[in-house]
Amino acid sequence: MADKLTFYTNPMSRGRIIRWMLEEVGQPYETVILGYGASMKGPEYLAINPMGKVPAIKHGNAVVTEGAAICAYLADVFPQANLAPANNDERARYYRWMFFAAGPIEAAANAKAMGWEAPADKQGMLGFGSMAHVLDALEFALKDTPYIAGDRFTAADVYFGSHIMWGTQFGTLEKRTVFEPYMARLHNRPAAVRARDIDDAIIAEQQKQQQQ
Numbered sequence: 001m002a003d004k005l006t007f008y009t010n011p012m013s014r015g016r017i018i019r020w021m022l023e024e025v026g027q028p029y030e031t032v033i034l035g036y037g038a039s040m041k042g043p044e045y046l047a048i049n050p051m052g053k054v055p056a057i058k059h060g061n062a063v064v065t066e067g068a069a070i071c072a073y074l075a076d077v078f079p080q081a082n083l084a085p086a087n088n089d090e091r092a093r094y095y096r097w098m099f100f101a102a103g104p105i106e107a108a109a110n111a112k113a114m115g116w117e118a119p120a121d122k123q124g125m126l127g128f129g130s131m132a133h134v135l136d137a138l139e140f141a142l143k144d145t146p147y148i149a150g151d152r153f154t155a156a157d158v159y160f161g162s163h164i165m166w167g168t169q170f171g172t173l174e175k176r177t178v179f180e181p182y183m184a185r186l187h188n189r190p191a192a193v194r195a196r197d198i199d200d201a202i203i204a205e206q207q208k209q210q211q212q
Helices: 015-025 067-077 088-114 120-125 131-142 155-170 179-187 190-211
Strands: 005-009 030-033 056-059 062-065
Touching: 005 015, 015 067, 015 155, 015 190, 056 067, 062 067, 067 088, 067 155, 088 131, 088 155, 131 179, 155 179
Parallel strands: 005 030
Antiparallel strands: 005 056, 056 062
16 A cells, blocks of 8 residues: 555554564554653644554554554555464454453553552452463463464564563563563564664664753
8 A cells, every 4th residue: 555654652662562563564654753741642643642642553544543453454454464364263363362462461461560459359340350360361372372373473473472572571471481482483573673673773862862
């Protein structure tokens, strides 16, 4: 598609996930860096995302927010990147675990980061139940497969895998043996390396400017 692709982000945000996804897609895109505060909450960006949060993309006239939705959208509109599975069994796993990351994994990790833990008799009210339930589900999802949807890498690995890598790095998810080979496969992908290098370079430049 010839429509212009614009990426709204901050290099110290969940936008790093979408940067990786864009590098996997391989299409040209423009980056708009937003600072926390005035620019992210200003009227120009609120017209893109009324939540005043990143990431977001604009593709032609289409606006997509929310990390999982952006990953799924990009995989669909750029099928030549081969990032969405074609057969139903893999497609089912693709959607299941991508949106499991957007729901239970993120909610459980945030609850832990905030020091919240529901009493046992209230866990049924929560979509994630408990952190133990989430970790057991993650282990179940990865125990017999190299990638989350099957034998090949998909957009679901970008989103699902990012949550596991960040969670284990920052201590909101317990490290389990089954995670290690999976994270290594993702971490070393050329697109993942490029994305990290781009965002890290932006952070370094911002820090340099602040010191001047």
